[in-house]
Amino acid sequence: MIRSRSSAAGKGDPEFTEADLPGLRGRGFALLILATAAGLCGFAAVLPLVPLWASRGGAGEFGAGATTAAFMLTTVITQLAMPWLLDHAGGYRWAFPVGSLIMGLPMPLFALTTDLGPLVAVSAVRGVGFGMVTVAGTALAARLVAKEQVGRATGYYGLAVGLPQIVILPGGVALALSIGFDTAFWLTGICGVLAAALASGIWFADGGRNRAALRGAGPEAGKGTAEAPSAPRGLPLLSALAAPLIIMLVVSSAASAVVTFLAIPFEQAAWLVSALLAAYALMLVTGRWTAGVLYDRYRRTVLLLPGTLAAVAGTGLLTAGLWANGDGSPGAGVALLVLGGTALFGLGFGAVQNEAVTVMLERAGPTGYGRASAWWNIGYDAGTGAGAIGLGLVIQLMGYGPAFAIVAVSLAAVLPLALRRK
Incomplete structure (x- = not known):
């Protein structure tokens, strides 16, 4: 991954190779995982919480979805600039801590009003921080380890993103409904500050052995050497990343529908909302970790097609449950379906x-990890924003059952891309 001074270490540093990296067992990687878990607690809590808060202020489903859409819009805009910042402005060192603060510090402002305008504005500011954290975190997960550990590294990173959601997704809603939204907003804001402190320690961990990786690729990266061929850029890179990018866009749109809107039709059954969000988060990290382990074992994707098929089938069951629920309280059959x-x-x-992130990292090459991370996160977050705003409008016009049926059909449409191996 990091082969020479020109690609990472910087002028005046000793020669640096992958063998020098502490890898999965290093304190730097452990700090990245802890910082990710802490920082993403705020993201997980807010994703269903702010739309519910907005709907209580009379915003409606479209307005509730607009809070998530604004957050994701500024996220994606920030992510477009992140590859250059990571490689040319020392961004690997500061992007994660600063982004965590931008995510966490504005959180208490949500408690001041249920008016849609301020909620959208605060969400947009927080999206800038989230864009910084996601791109830097994904790229660091790959840069801090040797290429033979990238699958497991991204799997661990996925666990750090997903495991807190098992508690925070349902717990944030339950906490807000039981003891107040303002308490939930303050607690998740503190998580962002804690994440910033943890991420700042990566630079100093492991006797400074991570510092070359955190300096970025440098201005000569991507031009190629005898040891590392040049990485694709521009249109060739987009062509190489197109299939996994499209899959991520569509599947993350469906995920946005699940996380943003399921709390609203089942609000009267708080136990079911908590169970739905916990089941989603638990199975999410299970699927991501399993895919990472299998990728390292077989050195290729194994679960891209099965994973897409599972998403299609799951959305079909959700559609059936929501259609059967109507406007009444969910019965046992509906609860089992959803x-x-x-x-x-x-x-x-x-x-x-x-599967998508490991394929994109592999195709972009070591000097292109920042670009691959940016495009993967753009696929994830643009899909999330589009799903929130688009499904919010469709739900208001047609209802929950038809809206989720459209999601299922969209997922089925990308199955041919998951079949392609090249």
Whole structure:
């Protein structure tokens, strides 16, 4: 991954290779995982919480989805600039801590009002921080280890993103409904500050052996050497990443529908909302970790097609449950359908996430990890924003059952891309 001074170490540093990296067992990688887990607690809590808060202020489903869409819009805009910042402005060192602060510090402002305008504005500011954290975190997970560990590294990173969601996704809603939204907003804001402190320590961990990796690729990266061929850029890179990028866009749009809107039709059954979000988060990390381990073992994707199929089937079950529920309280049959559908979708989405990111990292090459991370995160977050705003409008016009049926058909349409291996 890091082969020479010109690609990472910087002028005046000793010669540096992958063998010098502490890898999965290093304190730097451990700090990255802890910082990710802490910082993403705020993201996980807010994703269903702010739309629910907005709907209580009379915003409606479209307005509730607009809070998520604004967050994801500024996220994607930030992510477009991140590859250059990582490689030319020392961004690997500061992007994660600064982004965590931008995510966490504005959180208490949500408690001041339920008016849609301020909620959208605060969400947009936080999206800048999230864009910084996601691109830097994904790229660092690959840069801090040798290429033989990239699958497991991204799997561990996925666990750090997903495991807190098992508690935070349902717990944030339950906490807000039981003891107040303002308490939930303050607690998740503190998580961002803690993440910034942890991420700052990566530079100093492992006796400074991570510093070359954190300096970035440098201005000569991507031009190629005898040891590392040049990485694709521009249109060749987009062509290489197109299939996994499209899959991520569509599947993350479906995930946005699950996380953003399922709390609203089942709000009267708080136990079911908590169970749905917990099942989704648990199966998400299970699918992502399994895909990472299998990728390292076989050195190729194994679960991209099965994961996409699971997402299609899970969305189909959700559609059936929502259609059967109507406007009434969910019965046992509806609860089983939506629980099974949410769990199956989460398992498939987790597998697709890790398969897509490992394929994109491999195709971009070591000096292109920042670009691959940016495009993967853009696929994830642009899909999430589009799903929130688009499905919010469709739900208002047609209802939950027809809206989720459209999601299922969209997922089925990308199955041919998952079949392609080259």
